[in-house]
Amino acid sequence: VHEEDEPIFKKIHSHLKDYGFILRYPEGKENITGYPYEPWHIRYVGVELATKLYNGGNWISLEEHFGITSKY
Numbered sequence: 001v002h003e004e005d006e007p008i009f010k011k012i013h014s015h016l017k018d019y020g021f022i023l024r025y026p027e028g029k030e031n032i033t034g035y036p037y038e039p040w041h042i043r044y045v046g047v048e049l050a051t052k053l054y055n056g057g058n059w060i061s062l063e064e065h066f067g068i069t070s071k072y
Helices: 003-019 047-057 062-066
Strands: 021-027 038-044
Touching: 003 021, 003 038, 003 047, 021 047, 047 062
Parallel strands: none
Antiparallel strands: 021 038
């Protein structure tokens, strides 16, 4: 990810929840998800769950929400 791209990703990420999407591999959650931050990797989970996981911009990963490990 290039630093000059970050502002557009932040803008996109702030609206994902409105359409039921989440940022699948949030920044700073690498040890939880098992994957590096990927600002382009989004998933549809529905508006209700996406709104919960958005957490004011501090994304909660699916692993955290469901209490699972990234080691499958």
